[in-house]
Amino acid sequence: MFNTRLCELLNIKYPIIQGGMAWVATHELAQAVSKAGGLGIIAAGNAPKEVIREEIKKLRENTDKPFGVNIMLMSPFADDIMDLVCEEKVPVVTTGAGNPGKYINRLKSCGIKVIPVVPTVALAKRLEREGVDAVIVEGTEAGGHIGELTTMSLVPQISNAVDIPVIAAGGVADGRGFLAALSLGADGVQIGTRFVCSTECIAHDNYKEKIMKSKDRDAIVTGRSTGYPVRVLKNKFTKEYLELEKKGVPFEELEKLGAGRLRIAVMEGDMDNGSIMAGQVAGLINDVKSCEEIIIDIIKEAEVGLDRLESLKRGE
Template identity: 35%
Template sequence: METALTRLVGVRHPVVQTGMGWVSGPRLVAATAEAGGLGILASATMTYPELEAAIRETRSRTAAPFGVNLRADAEDAPRRVELLIRTGVRVASFALAPNQSLIGRLKDAGVVVIPSVGAVRHAEKVAAWGADAVIVQGAEGGGHTGAVPTTLLLPAVVDAVDIPVVAAGGFFDGRGLVAALAYGAAGIAMGTRFLLTQESPVPDAVKQLYLSSTLTDTMVTTAVDGLPHRVLRTDLVDRLARAGRTRALVAAVRNATRFRKLHGLPWPTLLREGARMRRARALRWPQVIMAANTPMLLRSALVHGHTDTGVFPTGQVTGLLTTLPTCEALITSIITQAHQTLTALPKPPSN
């Protein structure tokens, strides 16, 4: 199925596997790429050497194009950009809007730049700066998300920019792909659906927790890190929501310290990154401290499988998922169902 996205990136199918921290590693990304979609490595939870190794391993597993998701506000973002250029990574993805100079450097080197956005004004801004495409996530999506549903945000962004738009938030099958195309999108991006595949590194017990969830078992809360975050509703999340601000900040500082030790980050570096995050997201310092809490809570859940002490980011779509296919089977079924859906649509009158 050829669209503006497939032509831009060089993949066979207009399906994107998003960059999920602690989840989107070489095995999942390469499996997606081999199946004809665009896999994206999540580097925000990787050190620079770990990202180098992940790119190298992904390249050893597939010759197909893939991408890397970067934190635009990271202290070493320019260095990581140069790594992508040097290693020939096809796509640079950003969870937050990159600045104009980063976009320019990547484009000059032939790297396709695809930021993720959650508002029309953000899409307009990165398009004016030269982004090649955007991923637009509606409220149904997992992790940090906004309040506008995909069915309203997607057409608004499509109408506002003249670059390819990829739809995210609530997609999991071929019917959704057809709906996105009808809105004017060039493809769909999925996180939770790819988290629940055989190649996903998430522990089996955690996958079963997701599969057993219903459409009402997710919630958007600011209790995790001070920003709206869609997660599975668990006892831990409920306790975080009930905790006072002082207790929450103490826990956040403790987890930030663990994250610093895990990645070997000096305190000055962590503080500088916090200051950048504060400016980029217009946060108060307590929110910055809470944001430092997130990586360790996600790691506890998605890496170690601690269902009682971890936080589980998820799209609302988890309530409709019941299987753990391979990436190949998933993408094949999406494209097959999309063609079947298109064929079954009522034909317009001949006159």
């Protein structure tokens, strides 16, 4: 029922991509999503080349399904990871935190599908001209590094502006959000926070528990003053960070304060001092399930939603 052109482009069963979340999106999570019919993503984050090579090796030992690697362009190892994905012939590369323009021709020449995250119509149009295969349109509802425009407003504008497949990200955690994204003109969705609360995700149980206990106003934004806003869950660390922002503390000091905070949240389960990146959909999540169960639930709920819309159309 939901066999979109994204499914054909990536050779996947369902038009669902797992977000490239640093420290969270390891081979364990990526292979589980790919096995379940979506596209699993290994997040390179700030990891060196050989670490990601090992992640790719372990994934391929467990599945022959398509997968991707997310490359953060601000990483000091970005060039090395670009070399790696070409050497390993990774099927798909998604990019974030920058413009991947200088890498596109090389990736395409290696047979790699290139799918960047875009926060504006202008960048989406430019990258389409440069040959990317699809774009991930990420709204401010998402967890981690964000832009200012909402998914609701940005997806239809970019869908109108480009002819390549559009993937909606930010604010999607269930079948209702999935169906809404398709209604806005998207060909599929990227989901992050919901997959954190999966049995296969290696994130600390405290991290998952924090998400499940979150309410609608618990996902806040830090770092606006620096030009690099990040959506996280409220805790002791965010309170301290925001107070320093109000005082006008220099960027370098804020950057030093935030260094390593995501790692101690994900790996050590420090919910007071860690940076707990999560989207506004955290308030919708109240259980931990396998990736397969999560994807099946999303598709089934979307089918129910579609039936409801058909009933409304008939006036029932």
